[in-house]
Amino acid sequence: MDTALVTGVGGQDGIYLAHSLLRDGKRVVGTVTPESAGSLRVATYLQGVEVVPLDVRDAPALRTLVEQVEPTEVYNLAAVSSVGRSWQQPELTIAVNQTAVEVLVDAVLATRDRTGRDVRFFQASTAEVSGTAAESPYARAKAAAEDVVRTAREQSGLHACYARLHIHESPVRTVAFVTRKITRGVAEIALGQSDRLVLGTLDVVRDWGFAGDYVEAIRLMTAADDPVDLPIGTGRPHSLLELVECAFAAAGLGRAGTYVEQDPSLVRPADTAVLVADPEPALRAIGWRAQMRLKELVGQMVAVDMARLRSGVAESVDYLFPRSAD
Incomplete structure (x- = not known):
């Protein structure tokens, strides 16, 4: 059985993604922040998911999880996901949105090299990277994470991609x-x-788009023969x-x-x-358009x-x- 590892599975995108993956018969392992206020959400929406309390800033624990799970697909959705909060907590934002991505990609590469199995990696980025809020701690950290993904793809041959997701609800x-x-x-x-x-x-x-639509775009990007980075939005x-x-x-x-x-x-x-x-790149590359x-x-x-x-x-x-x- 293919195994998908989803960080931040208790969030909006993680919930819709987990349901999509489970419908396809995949084993889903997902991380949630320990002692978070979302325990009711996790229990309600994530039946069938192997939920692991894990702070993605804990590098040894994150590496160990990847090593133990041996995922075939990794979806990194864990993030400080607010521009406003990033101004209030810039160090936390960098640790979660940038440093944790570096650790996760390294762990994925190590697992791929050890097992010899193909592993596909998706990084949730943001349209704010190219907006006038690009200098916010949130956007800067997300841009740095994009660099990590490109480097892993170009230098290590990892099937890795990122999507600059526009706002979805x-x-x-x-x-x-x-x-x-x-x-x-x-x-x-x-x-x-x-x-x-x-x-x-x-x-x-x-x-503004629907999270369920965007999750399907994420799945299509990860399944594509050749990894491609795309903006995802309605236009x-x-x-x-x-x-x-x-x-x-x-x-x-x-x-x-x-x-x-x-x-x-x-x-x-x-x-x-x-x-x-611009919705055209996604339509050309993966045949996706928001519904x-x-x-x-x-x-x-x-x-x-x-x-x-x-x-x-x-x-x-x-x-x-x-x-x-x-």
């Missing part, structure tokens, strides 16, 4: 991200539990204000109007005003947050692929 996105903050806040307003939604800037333009620009309006409409509230309050303290130290993917559009995506997220608030059930496998709100 799902109903299992955590509330630490602005999109879930929006859909949760709108659901609370719709159910009479709140009367306002407090946000930072609404002017940023992004390329469709939307402002954050458009996303907010979609959420209010999905909840049956009409326009956002006076519900939204802007707080300057929530604006990031550096942000990219417009960040949109879900913003209205359906936000509708699903609002529907799930309404269900969460009504039922009191925070996590359910039924939330992975729900129907949109009416």
Whole structure:
């Protein structure tokens, strides 16, 4: 049985990726941060996954895990995944987003050389590498990790690639991200539990896609005969204000109007005003194009947050692929 090792398996992408891999009959071993607050999420969404508590900053433990598991596919999704948090914790960001990648790639190469088996490596990078937030600790560390992947491919012949992923969401996105903050806040307003939604800037333009779609792109990239680095996104620009309006409409509230309050303290130290993917390289290289559009995506997220608030059930496998709100 082929074995896939997924770091950061308890995150949004890890959950969708694990389900995709399990459907294909693969053994899935996934790491989660020890003593993290996501234990309920792990228990709910990761049935069938061999979950290993491991801090990717622990280099000896990471090397030992790779040696013991002998994976045929490695997906590195573990990351400090917030530009804002990276400004607050730059050393942690470098340790997780850069140094851990160096250790992991070295461990993969050592296992490949010891066993003689082909190993494929995927690195989750970010579109922020090429944006005006490129000087953030988050983007700099991700760019350095891309260099690690290219070097392993070009100098050691490792089937390794990275994707510059544009923003992608799902109903299992955590509330630490602005999109879930929006859909949760709108659901609370719709159910009479709140009367306002407090946000930072609404002017940023992004390329929002569905995490389930992006995971399929990741699988196709890893399975390709020749490794290729790609931007992954929908190619469709939307402002954050458009996303907010979609959420209010999905909840049956009409326009956002006076519900939204802007707080300057929530604006990031550096942000990219417009960040949109070119979808053509992925279409040419792996035949992939994003399927879900913003209205359906936000509708699903609002529907799930309404269900969460009504039922009191925070996590359910039924939330992975729900129907949109009416």
